[in-house]
Amino acid sequence: MSLNALSRVPAGDLGARIAWARLVEPGDPAAAQRIAAVGAEAALHGVDPASTLGQQIAVRLPDLDVERDLEIADALGTRLVVPGDDEWPGGLDSLANPAFCLWVRGPLHLAEACERSVAVVGARAASGYGLHQAKEISAGLAERAHTVVSGAAYGIDGAAHEGALAVGGRTVAVVAGGVDRPYPAGHAGLLSRIGDAGAVVSEVPPGSSPTRWRFLSRNRLIATMSRGTVVVEAGLRSGSRNTAKTAIDHHRVVCAVPGPVTSAVSAGCHLLIRDGALLVADAAEVAEAVGPIGELAPVKRGATRAGDDLDPIHRAILGALRVQKATTLDDLAKQCGSSPREVIGALGVLSLNGLVDGDPDGYRRVRGSAST
Known part of the structure; x- marks a missing residue:
């Protein structure tokens, strides 16, 4: 021909x-x-x-008919972005087989949005736990000025976009079909909102169908136009793990949210973690992993109690004391295997910290003080 x-x-x-x-x-x-x-x-x-x-x-x-495609794009309020344009996301250039061009609908400047961005992806058949985590993490990332990138599918993708939109944040939907063909149909409203406030992006022309192989192809865009990828829920065989693999292959940070060990929908996340993905529990930890140096997550600690920083002998003596009944110096020395001199010194430290009281009958632990 x-x-x-x-x-x-x-x-x-x-x-x-x-x-x-x-x-x-x-x-x-x-x-x-x-x-x-x-x-x-x-x-x-x-x-x-x-x-x-x-x-x-x-x-x-x-x-x-290229002229027709240009007319359709104009009618849809969609712009064409090609390599070399200032709006072209630089991360896409690392692909062996990059997109030929991108159809973009929405006010976000794509390259600028991707400079500080995180892909949040996961299972379509997500659990309530997964949907909650995706929304919370995405909202937290958006509040930290990260663009949330995902694929607008049911489940984790949709929750990620919703979380970002809920706090007035930036979000980008990379779709497998034309930007004029909302898919899934149930997300037509969501995609319209993303197009109004963020950006809907496709590498296939308007009118194109979202075929199975195009979903896998669009995953490579999500993985490389973002600075890092968070997988919230994923089965052992899933498109989200495909996105994570592409991100790893292109030296992006990959994080995964753990779930119950009995949950099949979290099994892929657990495998990613075993293979080296960072375990994350919230947006602050994701931002620390993906963001610039110095964007640290708060250190998580259990409730602190008086006496947490005691030396071992002090802790042993405090544990041997009771609140209701006094304990003599000799009894403390026997119970703790310490000399009376060591016990006296330790009791002095404990008293200065307000953890013990002394009386003629011996020593008592102050009510409410930690014994372990």
Whole structure:
């Protein structure tokens, strides 16, 4: 079949990239290699009709109309972003087979939003625990000025977007179909809100269907346009683990939220943690892992009690004392295996700390003081 119809493609890099996005699947390695070697326009017009790539292009060529795609994009309020534009997320350049171009709907400047961003992903069939964690972590990240990036799917993805929107934060939805085809249909309202306040992004042209392989392809964008990835819930076989693997392969930080060891929907997170992902429990810990140096999470400690910093002998004597009944110096020495002199010294320290009282009958532990 002849490729003469390619002559209708408008001159320039943008027209060629739109054509590539129509003619081949996202991340097509043969197309990506040609574009990397000679540029999008020269690669398009230099395809050998007899080659595998040429035959592949010929199948879709009758439906190619770049001018129509540009008109549709304009009507949708969608802009085209290509490599080299100031809005192009630099992280995508690390992909072996990067996107040809991006359709972007929404006010967010994509590159700036991705400079400080975290992907929050996970299972579609999420538990109540997982949905709660995704919302809380995403809201906390948004409050810390991180953009929340996800895929707008049911479950964890949707909860992540909702969490960011709830606090007026920034969020980006990377979708597997055209930006004009809300998927899943139940998230049409959510995607509309993201488009109004954030950005809806796709590497396939308007009207394109969200096929199974395009979901896997869009995961590579989520993983590399973000500074790090958090997996909230994931089974042993899941697209979220695919996103995490891509993030690891491209030297991004990967975090995982633990769940019950009996939960199949958390099994993938536990495996990620065993393989080296950072265990995180809240937004502060994610921000510490993904953010710039010095953005530290508060140190978590149990409730402190008077006497927590005592030396072992002091702690032993305090534990031997009772509140209601006095204990003599000799009894304390016997119980603790210490000399009377050591016991007297320890009692002095404990008394200064307000932990013991003395009377003619001996020594008592002050009510409310810790004994362990």
